[in-house]
Amino acid sequence: RTLLGAAGLAALAGVLPRASKAQDAPKYTVALIPGLTTDAFYITMNRGAQAAADALGVELVFQGAPNFNPVEQVPVLDAVIARQPDAILIAPTDTTQLVEPLRRAADAGIPVITVDTFIGTGKYQTGAGDADFPLSYIASDNVLGGRMAARALAEAIGGEGAVYVSNVNPGISTTDQREEGFKLEMSENFPNIEVLETQFNNNDANNAASQLQAVFARSPNLKGVFGANLFSAIGAANGVQQAGQTGTIRVVAFDAPQSIVDNIKSGLVDMAIAQHPAEIGWFGVAAAYAHLTGQSIPVAIGTGFTVLDSSNVDDPEVAKFIYSE
Ligand code: T6T
DSSP: OOOOOOHHHHHHHSOOSSSOOSSSSSOOOEEOOOOSSOOOOHHHHHHHHHHHHHTTTTTEEEEOOSSSSSHHHHHHHHHHHHHHOOOEEOOOOOOTHHHHHHHHHHHHOOOOEEESSSSSSOOOSSSSSSOOOSEEEEEOOHHHHHHHHHHHHHTTTTTTTHHHHHHEEEEEEHHHHHHHHHHHHHHHHOOTTEEEEEEEETTOHHHHHHHHHHHHOOOOOEEEEEEOOOOHHHHHHHHHHHHTOOOOOOOEEEEEEEHHHHHHHHHHHEEEEEEEEHHHEEEEEEEEHHTTTTOOOOSEEEEEEEETTTTTTTTTTHHHHHHOO
């Protein structure tokens, strides 16, 4: 009986398949540029993106700005373009101001997919307009989410009284659409609810909290507030608490970080509409990989919502949609 020597072992290893694709040197690098880096929503998106990258043997680079605005995001994008990744996934922070910067990526031959937010109208690959060049848009249905928030808030306040939207800034596709859906639902179905002027907080929860108190001081009939994203909702809820109005001014939140879940448990917040950011990230990387390997990809991919309230926050099937920090 012959024993296989070192040379024989090496020869054998050469003909055996590798244990998995992921052990090979990554063939493609995909960059994920979030709206901002320190936001549980985008951190969760990156977790989903990394899971897909690991499965596909893709190198994923997560690079973003510390605040949600085009002035800080565009230089990050330019730096990413200079490194020539194989594809860019980006949550553009403004529907118009990111068009030209993203065209620079497309002109450099880098495929662009937008995740969470869109540029232009969000209808891509139509041959119309100047912002249809991204290959795909992967996101929640934000108009629907706004309508869901309106229905929940209307129910919480018994169909009457004043409410308002605590929002980030105009020009952001997601939060604009949530406000649009909220107002449509209110005007179509809740005639006894007055929707006061939207308060823009520049994605700063402290602003949102002081605005809540100012609106309440002006409009003592204030019965509810819709926090249209994570920071708006956290701030609006804090404002309600600081005003001593917990349970009297009702709060519906978009997004589901742990602090909002704690506020649901304490009764400060009535419900939260959790997006599925990990799915957005996972499908973003999968779509980029599909495109890079010669497959056609959907021009839009819609991800869902999970509604969290006091009746289900502890259910593990629901709790898994709480965002990672
Ligand atoms: O609500 C998300 C995201 O969908 C939106 O575009 C910006 O704000 C968040 O990141 C939450 O902070």
